[in-house]
Amino acid sequence: MSGPQQMTRRDSWEGNELKEGTTLKAADKACMECGFFYVINHGISEEFMDQVFGESKKLFHLPLDQKMKLLRNEKKRGYTPLLDELLDPVNQLCGDHKEGYYIGVEVPEDDPEAERTFYGPNLWPDSDILPGWRQTMEKYRQEALEVVRKIARLIALALDLDFDFFERPEMLGKPIVILRLLRYAGQVSDPAKGLFGAGAHSDYGLLTLLATDSVSGLQICKDKDARPRVWENVEPIKGFLNHLVALYAPFQGLRCQSWRYVGAMEQRSTLHRVLSNGQERYSIPYFVLPSHDCVVECLPSCQSKENPPKFPPVKCESYLLGRYQDTHADLSTYKEH
Numbered sequence: 001m002s003g004p005q006q007m008t009r010r011d012s013w014e015g016n017e018l019k020e021g022t023t024l025k026a027a028d029k030a031c032m033e034c035g036f037f038y039v040i041n042h043g044i045s046e047e048f049m050d051q052v053f054g055e056s057k058k059l060f061h062l063p064l065d066q067k068m069k070l071l072r073n074e075k076k077r078g079y080t081p082l083l084d085e086l087l088d089p090v091n092q093l094c095g096d097h098k099e100g101y102y103i104g105v106e107v108p109e110d111d112p113e114a115e116r117t118f119y120g121p122n123l124w125p126d127s128d129i130l131p132g133w134r135q136t137m138e139k140y141r142q143e144a145l146e147v148v149r150k151i152a153r154l155i156a157l158a159l160d161l162d163f164d165f166f167e168r169p170e171m172l173g174k175p176i177v178i179l180r181l182l183r184y185a186g187q188v189s190d191p192a193k194g195l196f197g198a199g200a201h202s203d204y205g206l207l208t209l210l211a212t213d214s215v216s217g218l219q220i221c222k223d224k225d226a227r228p229r230v231w232e233n234v235e236p237i238k239g240f241l242n243h244l245v246a247l248y249a250p251f252q253g254l255r256c257q258s259w260r261y262v263g264a265m266e267q268r269s270t271l272h273r274v275l276s277n278g279q280e281r282y283s284i285p286y287f288v289l290p291s292h293d294c295v296v297e298c299l300p301s302c303q304s305k306e307n308p309p310k311f312p313p314v315k316c317e318s319y320l321l322g323r324y325q326d327t328h329a330d331l332s333t334y335k336e337h
């Protein structure tokens, strides 16, 4: 039997016991009702978060030709220029008004694992230009993964699974993680004209941990099928500068069909987008997916004869690859650079 009491006994959140499952219930409710929740007291210091944002800013403020030398490669690592990504082709006139930088799991070129689609060496800015940059990002990637693991335990318990369900080797044992630095340049969004900081989309993984600065812009739509769609602001929380937003992205079968929001979203995480108000804005989503070979299918605790799986099983690697191909510009577009 798994449940709140077991979580209290076996684990704690940085020393704060999960009293009578209060945190568990809150996370469960947040996932059920909207798929987004704030995470505070997560153990990553405010000072370090400031450092990570500071380093991100330094990278984006490099001259464009230097950033283009780090243009994303076939492994989806490196710099993505303004307009590179088009998340909502139906409603967007052009790509997102944001630039980004992808950092994944670091696997040396000569390691056989580097052949995996989403593993391999990262592209790092020259340490003469940005000293300590790589170390800061690697440290953040590590610390954020620990936070994700803890949240995954809560979600497992909420789904009535063993608390370590997501820690199995094919899941978060060898996860695909993608740390992405983002900068919204401040071009004012205008939905009526099809101009967005980031077009409406659902994330693709198991969980996204999103760090934002204090500039507004993120919005969610709890029911993507409602017409007109209702968009709600996800404001940075005042008084808790150092917070993260966790987006439970119920990756295909990791979703629980009996959960209201999953029913509403059909298969993906809560729809969200970014509208820019003219101010420069920085954010750092951290996408966590299971291993390449994980066959993602409906959880046993979420199906029955009356409620059979809605989607066929899919391999994590193929699914993610498809989503990237659908949303990013063809690399040949940048050939002239």
Ligand SMILES: O=C(O)CCC(=O)C(=O)O
Residues within 6 Å of the ligand: 180, 182, 198, 203, 210, 212, 218, 272, 273, 274, 282, 283, 284, 285
């Ligand atoms: O910048 C944000 O707040 C959200 C970014 C986002 O949704 C994404 O990159 O998937």
Ligand SMILES: [Fe+2]
Residues within 6 Å of the ligand: 201, 202, 203, 272
């Ligand atoms: Fe997203």
